[in-house]
Each structure stands twice: as structure tokens, then as C-alpha cells.
Amino acid sequence: MTNENDILLLKGNEAIAHAAIRCGCDGYFGYPITPQSEVLETLAELKPWETTGMVVVQAESEVASINMLYGGGGTGKKVMTSSSSPGVALMQEGIAYMAGAEVPGLIVNVQRGGPGLGTIQPSQSDYNQATRGGGNGDYNIIVLAPNSVQEMADFVDLSFELAFKYRIPAMILSDGVIGQMMEKVVLPPYKPRRTEEEIGRDCPWASNGIGLKKRGSQCITSLELDPAIMEKRNLHLQEKYRQIQENEVRYQTSQTEDAEYLIVAFGSAARISQKAIEIARARGEKVGLFRPITLWPFPQKEIREYAERVKGILVVEINAGQMVYDVKYCVEGKIPVRQFGRLGGIVPDPDEILNALDELKKQS
Amino acid sequence: MTNKEIISSENLVYAKPELMNDNTMHYCPGCSHGVVHKLVAEVIAEMEMTEKTIGISPVGCAVFAYKYIDIDWQEAAHGRAPALATACKRLWPDRLVFTYQGDGDLACIGTGETIHALNRGENITMIFINNAIYGMTGGQMAPTTLIGQKTATCPYGRDVHLHGYPLKITEIAAMLDGTAYVTRQSVQNVAAIKKAKKAIRHAFENSMQGKGSNLIEIVSTCSSGWKLSPEKANKWMEENMFAYYPMGDLKDVK
Numbered sequence: 001m002t003n004e005n006d007i008l009l010l011k012g013n014e015a016i017a018h019a020a021i022r023c024g025c026d027g028y029f030g031y032p033i034t035p036q037s038e039v040l041e042t043l044a045e046l047k048p049w050e051t052t053g054m055v056v057v058q059a060e061s062e063v064a065s066i067n068m069l070y071g072g073g074g075t076g077k078k079v080m081t082s083s084s085s086p087g088v089a090l091m092q093e094g095i096a097y098m099a100g101a102e103v104p105g106l107i108v109n110v111q112r113g114g115p116g117l118g119t120i121q122p123s124q125s126d127y128n129q130a131t132r133g134g135g136n137g138d139y140n141i142i143v144l145a146p147n148s149v150q151e152m153a154d155f156v157d158l159s160f161e162l163a164f165k166y167r168i169p170a171m172i173l174s175d176g177v178i179g180q181m182m183e184k185v186v187l188p189p190y191k192p193r194r195t196e197e198e199i200g201r202d203c204p205w206a207s208n209g210i211g212l213k214k215r216g217s218q219c220i221t222s223l224e225l226d227p228a229i230m231e232k233r234n235l236h237l238q239e240k241y242r243q244i245q246e247n248e249v250r251y252q253t254s255q256t257e258d259a260e261y262l263i264v265a266f267g268s269a270a271r272i273s274q275k276a277i278e279i280a281r282a283r284g285e286k287v288g289l290f291r292p293i294t295l296w297p298f299p300q301k302e303i304r305e306y307a308e309r310v311k312g313i314l315v316v317e318i319n320a321g322q323m324v325y326d327v328k329y330c331v332e333g334k335i336p337v338r339q340f341g342r343l344g345g346i347v348p349d350p351d352e353i354l355n356a357l358d359e360l361k362k363q364s
Numbered sequence: 365m366t367n368k369e370i371i372s373s374e375n376l377v378y379a380k381p382e383l384m385n386d387n388t389m390h391y392c393p394g395c396s397h398g399v400v401h402k403l404v405a406e407v408i409a410e411m412e413m414t415e416k417t418i419g420i421s422p423v424g425c426a427v428f429a430y431k432y433i434d435i436d437w438q439e440a441a442h443g444r445a446p447a448l449a450t451a452c453k454r455l456w457p458d459r460l461v462f463t464y465q466g467d468g469d470l471a472c473i474g475t476g477e478t479i480h481a482l483n484r485g486e487n488i489t490m491i492f493i494n495n496a497i498y499g500m501t502g503g504q505m506a507p508t509t510l511i512g513q514k515t516a517t518c519p520y521g522r523d524v525h526l527h528g529y530p531l532k533i534t535e536i537a538a539m540l541d542g543t544a545y546v547t548r549q550s551v552q553n554v555a556a557i558k559k560a561k562k563a564i565r566h567a568f569e570n571s572m573q574g575k576g577s578n579l580i581e582i583v584s585t586c587s588s589g590w591k592l593s594p595e596k597a598n599k600w601m602e603e604n605m606f607a608y609y610p611m612g613d614l615k616d617v618k
Binding site (some may be wrong): 026027029055057060061063064065067068069070071072074077080093094097101207208209210211212213216217218219220221222225 | 398414415416417418420421427430433434435436438439440441444447448449450451452454455456459476477480
């Protein structure tokens with residue numbers, strides 16, 4: 001049962017902080033950067049160390065934050081960090097270590113425009129970095145793309161669940177629009193933090209001393225100098241990624257049943273595209289929206305099926321064309337695929353999307 | 365007397381620490397790491413913290429510390445051990461958390477993490493092996509390489525105009541309000557080893573009593589990197605290193 005204390009008007013960033021406390025997160029480690037600083041600010045104000053016992057640390061850098069995440073996650077605790085694009089770029093080394101050592105943890109990226117210091121305005125230009133690993137080596141992380149403040153709150157618990165289920169870092173890939181906008185949000189119910197016994201039971205791999213005399217010592221590490229063993233470890237990771245691709249694809253569709261044209265968009269671009277298809281439908285055009293929720297694993301099978309049913313696909317993303325390559329890979333040249341995006345922190349409006357849709361129609 | 369008669373508990377004067385295993389160490393003959401590993405293992409066992417300790421190993425020669433001491437470990441990225449230790453201790457306040465790092469790890473690439481973890485007063489101990497050289501990668505210049513000392517990347521000797529000065533990070537640590545105990549030790553003879561062990565015990569106890577952060581620098585030898593015999597390396601250390609890095613406590617908050 002939700003009561004009135006569970007329904008609030010919040011910014012996306014604030015919703016992340018509230019949800020973290022409620023879903024039994026053990027620790028947050030972060031460094032201020034626009035447009036996500038409200039996550040740490042909200043946690044500091046809510047003082048969860050006095051209620052749930054959740055630890056909150058303002059680190060000296062994003063490099064330190066992600067390594068605190070690596071350290072905390074390696075002990076079996078539910079830990080998270082948040083940042084925005086330039087800060088997440090700094091974290092890539094630590095994320096690769098976590099992937100290699102199979103350490104669970106949550107990274108929230110409230111994206112802003114790049115490259116470099118770029119701009120503080122919204123963008124989706126970290127898609128490639130998030131879905132291709134981003135650091136060194138062959139690895140993937142789970143990437144969830146919220147399109148509302150509600151999903152910002154909901155995806156915290158989901159990310160932890162997936163991260164621990166597969167011993168993998170999970171990322172909420174948001175952007176400055178979702179992070180900064182205010183919406184009504186139903187907060188998740190309170191879930192207690194796990195006890196030491198529960199961590200010992202659920203995370204027998206963790207480095208925390210529990211049961212050491214029985215099981216022997218263990219180490220969280222990504223290092224292995226024997227190539228034969230290292231290849232096996234890599235194959236194990238690849239097999240795990242295959243299972244995630246098979247079981248954890250998430251997406252949402254809108255008015256696709258009779259659609260002749262499909263817009264594929266995620267996050268805030270999907271919100272704007274939703275408006276565009278409403279206008280198109282009012283004009284009698286049969287347009288539907290396909291919204292990947294997991295960007296990795298990407299909904300390949302579903303896009304392949306749509307490529308058999310629709311006349312063309314428009315990929316809308318707030319970047320110069322990144323997800324479009326995943327869509328084209330699935331479509332295999334069967335139908336025209338066009339991309340539309342704005343750059344530099346400019347968010348596209350529905351009319352621009354409709355114009356791009358008209359261009360697509362001319363192509364097919 | 366037969367061997368069997370000699371090997372009896374009454375005659376026992378020395379034993380391998382219970383937490384040290386039989387894995388073959390990769391350290392070179394004459395290296396200080398083996399001795400310091402032994403001291404760490406002894407202190408953890410004596411404090412009865414075996415199942416309540418988290419060690420953080422670095423990148424550098426001690427990267428495989430986790431193969432030799434039978435406690436739980438995490439192997440950090442280069443220089444980031446204090447960040448891992450911060451999280452471990454904050455999330456598990458009843459655990460004994462320490463990092464084990466070399467000069468390149470602690471005083472060069474990880475300077476930021478070192479200073480800030482110490483300054484926040486994290487209740488951890490950093491064990492800092494200063495042998496004035498990068499051992500693992502084959503003898504390159506370290507932040508602590510002495511002026512005039514020859515390495516693979518300063519083959520004509522460290523020149524302050526080219527390379528700057530050796531970093532006394534332990535002196536910096538002593539100035540930080542977050543540190544409880546900052547000391548400089550060595551392990552080249554029995555007397556020094558005994559003092560170093562006491563220092564480790566004191567630091568570990570401080571961290572469990574919540575007194576703040578602790579840094580133990582151990583001025584060490586690298587006979588391979590220095591291209592000296594183990595005996596000559598000890599002598600070179602006493603004659604050259606101790607002058608720039610003087611022994612003793614720099615800070616001990618009661």
C-alpha cells in the first residue's frame with residue numbers, strides 16, 4: 001500500500017536518492033558535477049546514516065568514487081555512485097576493473113553534451129561508451145535508460161537486483177532532461193539493508209572475512225597472468241553476457257500494432273518522440289514507437305521482427321548517431337533506417353522529428 | 365641427536381606465521397616485502413582478526429600479496445587502494461582494513477587518494493614500501509628516487525632540474541589533521557624488524573579504536589632494481605636512504 005508520504009513531486013536526481021535509501025542501498029560514493037549534483041545533495045540532506053545506516057561519502061574525484069564502488073561492491077554491499085558524462089569518462093578504468101573482477105554496483109550517468117568538458121545541457125552522446133564497455137578489455141555492463149522521474153526511482157532497485165544476480169556493474173543511463181525535470185513519483189517501499197548473515201549467504205564470493213576459516217581466503221581481482229586461465233575467465237564473462245542478452249532485454253512499445261513506420265528512441269528522446277507520434281496519428285499517419293529500456297542488452301530480436309513488418313525506421317537520439325548502428329545491425333539493410341538528433345545540448349522538438357519522418361518516407 | 369628429537373616444541377624458537385601459506389613468493393632475494401608480509405601476517409593473527417580483516421593490494425611488486433597471506437583481499441587499480449579501503453571500512457566498521465602499497469602506487473599515481481583518505485581520517489592503515497624505484501616494471505624512477513640515483517628512466521642520475529625532488533609524502537601525511545599515527549621504519553636487521561612490527565600493531569589497534577588514519581612508511585631495499593647484492597643493498601639503504609628519509613615516529617596522537 002502506498003500512502004501520501006510515498007508520492008512526491010521530485011526531480012529525477014532527487015528520486016534516485018530517495019529510491020536508493022528505500023531499496024536498502026548500503027553506500028553512496030560521489031563527486032559533484034552538473035547536472036546530477038542533486039543526488040548527493042539530497043542524500044546529504046536526508047541523512048540516511050541516521051536511519052537505514054546507509055553510508056554517504058563525498059569522494060575527492062570520480063576516480064576515487066568508482067574505486068570506492070569497486071571496494072564496497074567487492075565486500076558484497078549494495079553500493080552506488082552517480083555522475084555526469086565527463087565524470088563517467090573518468091570512471092571507465094574502475095568500471096573495467098569491476099567488470100573483470102565481477103563486482104556488482106550501480107553507476108548513474110545523468111548525461112550532458114560533449115566531447116570533453118562540453119556543455120551542461122542534456123545529451124545522449126554517451127550511448128556508445130555505456131553500451132560498448134567504455135574501458136579496456138572485452139566486457140559489457142547492463143545499461144537501463146529511464147524516460148521519466150518514476151523510472152529513475154524504479155530502476156535503482158532493478159539495477160541492484162540485476163547487478164547482484166549476474167555479478168556485473170549496472171548503469172542507469174539518464175540525461176540532463178530526466179535528471180532535472182520534476183514529476184510526480186511513487187517511491188518504492190522501504191526494504192531493509194541486508195544483514196551480515198544475508199550477505200554471507202548471498203555473496204559467498206565477496207571479500208569480507210565471513211566464513212574465511214571454512215572456505216579459505218579469497219581475493220577480488222581482475223588480474224591473471226596465465227593466458228590459459230585468463231582466456232577461460234574471459235569465456236566465462238562472455239557466456240554470462242550471452243545469458244543476460246537472452247534473459248534481460250526490456251523495452252516498451254506504443255501504437256506499433258498497425259504501424260507502417262517505427263520510431264526507435266530511448267530516454268528523453270523517447271518522451272519527445274511519443275509526442276511526435278501522437279501528432280502523426282492525429283494526421284492519420286500510422287507511426288509507432290519502440291523504446292529500448294535496456295540499451296545493453298539491446299532488443300535485437302524485436303527490432304529484427306519489426307524490420308519484417310514496417311516500411312522504415314527513424315532512430316531519434318540526442319547525439320550524432322550512435323544507437324542507429326545497433327538498429328541497422330538488426331535491420332540488415334532490409335528497410336531504410338534514418339537517424340535524427342540534435343547536438344551540443346539542444347533537445348529536438350516533435351516538429352523536427354516529424355520532418356525527419358517525412359524524409360524517411362521519401363526514402364522508402 | 366636425531367632430527368626428530370630436535371624438532372620438538374621445547375626447542376621451537378621460530379615458526380612460520382600461521383597466516384603465511386606455502387605459495388612460492390615471486391619476490392627477489394634480499395627484497396624487504398617478504399619480511400613485511402610476515403609482520404603483517406603475525407600481527408593479524410595475534411590480534412585474532414583473521415576473519416575480520418580486509419587487505420587491499422596495489423599494482424606494483426606487491427600486486428600478488430593476496431597469494432601469500434591467507435586473509436580476504438581486494439586487488440586495486442594502480443594507486444586506488446585508499447579509495448577501496450575507505451569504502452570497506454565505512455561499510456564494515458568492525459573490520460581491520462589496511463592497504464599495502466609501494467612508492468609508485470601510494471606516492472605517485474595514487475597521491476590524491478592517499479592524501480584524501482588520510483585527511484578524512486579514515487580508520488585504516490596504509491603500509492607504504494618505499495624502495496625508491498619501480499621494481500615490478502624493471503627499475504624506473506620513482507617519486508622517492510634519491511637525487512643522483514640512477515634508474516632505467518634517469519640513467520644519468522636523478523636531476524632535480526629534469527625530475528624534481530624526491531617526495532616525502534610521509535612528512536605531508538604527518539601534517540594532516542586526519543592522521544593518528546605516522547611513522548617511518550625499516551626491516552634490515554632484527555632490531556628494526558621488531559620496531560616495525562610494533563608500529564604495525566600500534567597502527568592496526570589505532571584503526572580499530574577509531575583514532576583516525578595511520579601511515580607506516582617502511583624504507584626498503586630493491587636489490588634487483590638497485591643492481592646490488594642483498595647485503596650491499598642494505599648498506600646502501602642505510603647510507604643513502606636514511607639520510608633523506610630519517611627513521612622514527614613523525615606523529616603519534618594519544
